[in-house]
Amino acid sequence: MTTAQRVVLPDSVRTNGATPNPWWSNAVVYQIYPRSFQDTNGDGFGDLKGITSRLDYLADLGVDVLWLSPVYKSPQDDNGYD
Secondary structure (H helix, E strand, O other): OOOOOOOOOOHHHHOOOOOOOOHHHHOOEEEEOHHHHOOOOOOOOOOHHHHHOOHHHHHHOOOOEEEEOOOOOOOOOOOOOO
């Protein structure tokens, strides 16, 4: 029986000294304001279920990252940032 060892090389070795691009440098970022994105329960306000129901569509658009605006209870003096 043999034991495999995992060797992690620094980026400078893996890329022959070239600077690798961070994942986010070419990523498509899409911001969602959940309150107005997709309403699934008929109350007139978007919800998290509405966002998850559209994940395939967003992926088809080429979106790599979703940036969600605040989704917690707030007095809405600052659109959820308060």
